[in-house]
Amino acid sequence: MVLGPARPGRSAPRLLENVLEHDPSIPGKQALSDDFSPLTAHVGHKHTLHQITEICTLPLYAGSPLNDRYTIASICEECRLHVTLIVDCTPDPRSDRPPRPCPTADNPLHFFTYCPSASTPFYGNDDRWEETRVFRCVGDDCPVEVTVKTTSPYINERLRLLLMDKPTLRERQNEFIQKNKEQIDPSSKIHTDDLPGRALETMLSYLKNAKRGDDRSIPRANKRYNTFLTDECAELFERAGFQSNEQANEWIPPSLGQFEPLFWMYNETLLLSVQNPKGFKSAPVKDGYVPAISAMKTILRCKEYESIRPRLDLGGKDMTRYYAALGILPDFSDQLVIWAFKRQILCDVQSRPYLLESLENISHQRGTEVLQIEVATQRSQGAYTSGDAYEAARRLGITNLESAEEGLIIGLFKSRLADSPRQEYQLREDLSIIGRYRNSTAILEVAQQTSFPTAKSACDWLTVPEDTEDSMILSMYAARVAEFPGDEAAAKAAVRKIGEYRNSSVLLSFVETGLFVEAPPDIGQAFATLGVEDRTMDDDTLITVFGMRYMDMPGQVHDLRNALRAIGTERNSKQILDYLSTGETATTGPGSSDSPVGLENIGNTCYLNSLLQFYFTIKPLREMILNLEAYEETDVNDDVVDRKRVGGRKVSRQEIERAKKFAGHLRTLFQDLIATKMTSVAPQRDLAYLALVSSKDEEAERRKSVEASKPETIDLSNTDDAMDIDTPINGPNVADDAVSEDTLVGDSQDQPSSHAHNELPSYNSVGSDYVMVDVDAKIPPSNDKESLMPLKVPKDTEKSVGGDSLIQQTVALSEDTVLADAPEGVPLTPPPDIPERPPPIPPRPQIKKRESSAGDLMFGRQQDVTECIGNVMFQLESAIRPTEIDSHGEQMDLIKEYFYGTTKQTLTFPNSEEIRTKEELFNHLIVNVAESDEDIYSALDSSFDVEQVDLEGRSAKRFLSLGRLPPILQIQVQRVQFDREKGSAYKAHAHLNFPETIFMDRYMDTDTVPDLKERREKAWEWKQELKDLLKRKIELTNTSAGVDVPTVLDAAKEMLEDYELIDPSLATENARSSLQRRLAEIKQELSDIAERVTLLESQLANQFADLRSHGYRIHSVFIHRGTVSFGHYWIYIYDFQRHMWRKYNDERVTEVIDPQEIFTTAPNDHQPPTPYFLVFIREDQAEAITEAVKREIGDSTPPDFNLAPLV
């Protein structure tokens, strides 16, 4: 970016707006000048421009890259002003850096400043003038230069009168009649009122013919010419490029290549004609009018930007000037407002007070938190508004801030200070603002001469108790300076005072050298400081943890760094030490075209990066996002809102708009992942926010925050990566669900029907099978039913299971009443009890509170992976148009096609023909992992196997099958379990064994595969038998004495024999032999059981082994490592094109050398990394619908930048 002298800039939309307001010939309407006042913005009219298409140069086709020089010549339909916009996107040949035209990740729009040296100001006179203004984009390496050329109408007032002044025209006609008395019938004389029309029509027909390429000359002797125009109008012909042939007495049309003036003249004449159609023989028609504005937006690349509906009701022109000051329009989104504000400061730092004032006013007008936070942040960094400066002056008793003498100001300050020493810091801050406002070094020096009379006053100022440890004092120092850079001198003085008082070499050497000289913490202390229990945690994860702790408590950065350094030194880890010195992990650098791009961790966004990487590799989904225009709901009108049903509920207009915004952000991310030159990119905070926070959460949070002031987030256990991916957290609604579950099956003794807040229900036992059936209403635990609600679309339902209760439940959830039901004041997601807490956090400066707000909602709340997936899917579906609507009104679309299958629940009754079935959509299956290692089939079986249920007073059998299988099969692995004794949640670390390919045949709807039903029934029988056998075995082997039955009998026999030796009369032969017999029987039974169990197990293993037509290949494995409260997430994704696995660990994407790390668990790892979500892809489609690597580096144009067709 090359910056000339400070001058305000403007975003592309603002520039365009100004072009429409600009008229160099009218004072007060010179909207393209830097000192233009928006208060006069609409003096007269806003131009309505249409293209002079013949002289426009536009991109060849929609979507062609904007890397050339484009011209749009246009004319105002009202005032005929000529406006030519030239956008030059060709790279600057003098620059050796590759061009990066906006929009880029940093600069969503061009931001232009006026370039006087390249411009030609107003030139000419009233009769004819022109002006050229050049603007350059200040975006880093953006080569775009815009030229706006404004030219007076060719047909100025003097010339217009030649064509339209009635007395002149009457005179002309009379003269002609006079000259040609003989040939002319005086009664054919044309009425004066019609003469302007005739003159225009004549002129227009000459111009039109010439414009069509008719090169015949116009004889000046012809009747029409002589009646309506005559040589008086010669100047008009000359302006249009005609040449006079005096000898032949004719006008020669302009030659090829010199048509430009002709086009302008033609269009001007046409406009005059349309405005004055009276007298025309055939009425003039506006033909070929193409509005210019849309094409201008296209070449300025501001056709679409993040916008809101501006609030016209407030502020009026007063507000307009604040928007103008930032170079933006009132419809800019908050994020864009902030972006422009920062851009504008770079362009015009001297105006910073006024810019902040503008931002503050916009923030007040909109009342949005994002803007309020930005204003507060700016202030905390020493920015101030002119209002602040006046306020400071008022407090110091300075009446005339602009002209008061420096000496007077300093004198007033000193006398105030003497009067109220306790307000010293406020007074100094005031003086400092005034010093900066007046740009006065003398005043600033005085403002910064801080002195602390006592160590206590210094501690007070740092907001720490007097006995605070040295290291903590330095942390507070760092926090204060990070927060308020302007406080550096004062903070240093405070540290010096405390250091002198304590004679602390740590503090004093810091003041003198700026270095912390202190003993490194011991290693145990270091882990404790980072809140890490597991000392074997790898370097990567430790760095991630450090990052998260830092985000949470920036004030403790010093202690956190020391802790990390201590561990790094202890381990001799180059990675950690490099990270500490560079702030980067080693692998960041230029990316390559055959490797995927990593996603930086932008905070505690948990598994979101994994999820985004996964979606990126799903080709149809990715292509849909990249070509969003072709899919999204474009015009969100009432009809659309009316028909929109996703997940069995209506979607509001706001939700559709929000969803579109989300999809738009996702597109930006995908484009970045394709085009970035680096190895990693950072997802936008907005994307993370919209993905993690559902519209309902947002609403609930908004309500909550209205009620209560926001608490500071201190409790670590309540933040970050708690592994709540599938914690059945007790939202207020879980109880409801459990109750309806009761009604449904009546055998839920294992399911608590209601829970206290800190109690977590366990789903790992008997109930787990039927959990699958209706589960989705309950398992995805959250108060957010909307995003979790699986689709309940009963089809061919005779009558739903359990009477109507399920349906009622479904209906109830579909209504938008969820929020209203939730008890107010209940935390969104009560945290589970955490056995060991990280060390308590020392007090932070009060000011920290300002910062926590928007982020809390996003990062502070606990997250659930299915909730997040549900939210993402819901929003994607809400953003796009349905391909079809099913009989229940539910939207069918690409998401449903690829991610949704159907399950069929069958219910049979003994001694009855009655069979009930119910079909439902699902997007993921759930398997439980509890105590012992398990195989994926047996885990899935628990969802599909038959079970006995009580229904309407009779017993019934219920089982689940798969109807339609989706191309992408998602399986959630339920690992969070609940320890009733301890009363807390824990993560089950048992191993789940899954092969690369699984076959779903055995679960298919039995009506469609012959003999499958018999096979399944046989398997169920065997399993029942197995269960009974195992139960019997337990009876035989477990006794209350803790010893198995054969051992007891053996012992008894021995005892009898002993007794017999002592006193033969005590024992009888009978007793001994019956004992002997019994023992033999039991041993035999146990051996029979063992044999039978082996047989059954092998039969079960082979029962479906030959069914292999529904094969699914493993594609993604989502991994969590850590405890229920804390940990790290990454994902393994298989590349079906290159036949390899990759590990996506935030910004690092690495090839997996030994895939065993994905499928097995290292022995002796008591907290192994565990999969919590698996994605399988249909074997025969795996290569077609997945693509792990999609890179087009260096194409600076976003790959699917769409131009609307230019007519």
Ligand SMILES: [Zn+2]
């Ligand atoms: Zn105009």
Ligand SMILES: [Zn+2]
């Ligand atoms: Zn630019």
